[in-house]
Amino acid sequence: MNYREILDQLRLHVANVFQAQSDSRLIYHNLNHTEQVVENAVKIANHYQLSDEDFFVVTAASWFHDLGYFFDCAHHEASGAGLAGDFLKEKGLSEEVTMKIVKCILATKMPQQPESLLEQIVCDADLYHLGSDSFKERNKLMRKEAEAFCAKALDKDEWRLKTIQLFKTHHYHTAYCQQLLNGKKAENLAELENKAEEARANSSVLTASNPPILTEKNNPLEIKKDKKKKSDRPDKGIETMFRITSGNHQRLSDMADNKAHIMISTNSIILSVILSILLRKLEDNPHLIIPTLILLIICVVTMVFSILATRPSIPKGVFTPEDIAQKRVNLLFFGNFYRMSLPEYEGGMLKMMEDREFLYGSLIRDLYAQGVVLGRKYRLLRIAYNVFMFGIIAAVLAFITASVLVTL
Template sequence: MEPTETIKPAKAEIVKKAKAYITALFEEKLPQQLVYHSLKHTLSTVKEAKALGEASHLSEADLEALVLAAWFHDAGYIEVYDGHEYRSLEMAGQWLREQGYPADRISVVQDTIRATHRDEAPETELQLLLTDADISSMGREDFFSNAELLRAEWETMLGKTYSNTQWAESQLDFLLTAKFNTDAAKERYGKQFKDNLKEQRKRLKKTEKKTKEKEEEATGNFADPKRGVETMFRTMYNNHIKLSDMADNKANMMISLNAVLISVIVTYAGAKMGKTAALGTIFSKNPILGVPMGILLITALGSVVTAILCAQPDVTSFKWLKRSPQIATNRRVNLLFFGNFSKLSLDDFQSGMNEIMREKDTLYTNMVTDIYYLGHVLTRKYRLLRISYTIFMVGLILVALSFGIAMLYKS
């Protein structure tokens, strides 16, 4: 008599069909934004569930139910994100019924999937094993790479954005609060879980340190000067020097131009007084030409005087009194500028400089004061330069108008 046929081939076949069905379903309908809850995660969960089931010495029927539940536990993601577990168990029941799977075993598979929801408390051995397999990543070496995938998925699907520090803190909280339920999982993942927890603490400290350094570098303070403050002062000094050079160059240009005009006008005036000279004859016949020439002379004189005043060195100073408080802390005294410290004795100057070098607040106070007085000098320079250019512009307009009137009068 031949032995009766066992049901092993049938059971193995249902698992193969479930694998093919879920693989095709995910490849066709799973949203691309699900970079963590992908087919890879399901494959990993199935692998770990099978390993835990075998380590727990499950019966063949229970091991099959556990593996089927692992295959379907994330199937609901193709339709819904939050609460996908309930949709997953519905899809598993529908598909298993179509395959003619026993109703009582379908109920076992669905109850096992239900336990993976965060609000459900796993009770049966299958439920405990599946939940352990689902979070087995925290006890594997790929925990941190998977965590980054989950972070990216939450940002696109849920709009949750985390800074590096916030994410490191949330991952540490997860490792501290989550736990494996079964002895098989504790034995399989325990060592790597401890290593991951230790590494996560290190990463959090490192991230917090970097964040603190960036904040200090961005804000800086007077007690502990940072690159940003030093760059600000360096830039301000360079700008003041450049603006002062520009003002002096423009003033020198006006001085040279108007000096030439004055020389020419004086030459013409001398020619006018010399009756035998050709120019003198012209002025004698057309005395009205002396009007535009006089306006041009006044214009040149006014413009050159204001330009000279602009280029003239201006040294700010202060009135030093013996009863004044300490030099370095006096906001009106700038020990970094010769116009101020040249009025002090050598002892007072040395004492003030030593105090500046000891106190960072005092150093910055003197630098701010120096920039303030430089600004005053620049304000005066550019005001006089503007006056010089305005006189020159208005004078040329008047000269042109008066010359035109003179030509009309002659005709």
């Protein structure tokens, strides 16, 4: 069973469903969340070195686990399991593998009660954000989604208390996630509890007989304006833009490599025919020498440009502390660090992650470098295709002309 091919089809199918159904209320449970869960599941699965079949099970379950929101929001786990079963049945998967996937999806229903390791992996991947730095952002999106579904604003303090209750009732099931995420999860819980305590204290003060005078610092309207100003920059949109653009560049690069491969394969066949058959007959057919040479040159030139389009260009692979300090090195491209030691690279990455300008600058440079490489590839490919197209026409005309002249 070619699980990799089925996963590619499955990923495309799920993305198409998200695009076709497109519910604006799903601010949290959208394709972005699903992709993150899949990424988390892959990370955990790689740690446990699962077999190809088990890896496919947890990945497929992660893709389908929230798809049911479009069809039955109240019972989305069962709906998603049904959608997964129908899709996998069409692909000819065995009943045993399909049932494993269905059970993994159903195990994500709250409260989570996974039984097997595969179910534990999917459950931990689904709530991975509780023990990560992205918790605050994800929690805000979840509250906005809840407000969208109930069509009313939800009290932040009440939402915070419900989230604290979730933290206290939840626990990671795999030993890997317990070791990796419990520390950050405890920090997130402590911060929630501190905010809840502050909210209770502020509530007591506001109900006293002498309420505080509103100033720019404690005026809720001013605070709201400040928060709005801080959130004017669409960070999530920027990250999505970088991810989509980088993915598009990668697909275009793959397409260019495939086109070059077609040219190289086609001309290799033509060259093999010329060298093995046609050259031996030139002694008896001297009028074919010039057309044969034309065809031979055309094939060689086409292959050269096709090979140049795919030939990798690797930089020196070293950066200096000055490059990091001046933010002029792109640490997202392996060619800039493959000769550096791990501590040096790790130090540079940490500095980049701590500096917003450096981080976004590196992403911009990475996209620009991908675009430059793509431009070179397609420019050389265009030359190769033009040489092949016009050259084949010229070669055929040369063969026809030579044959006609001989018969005259």
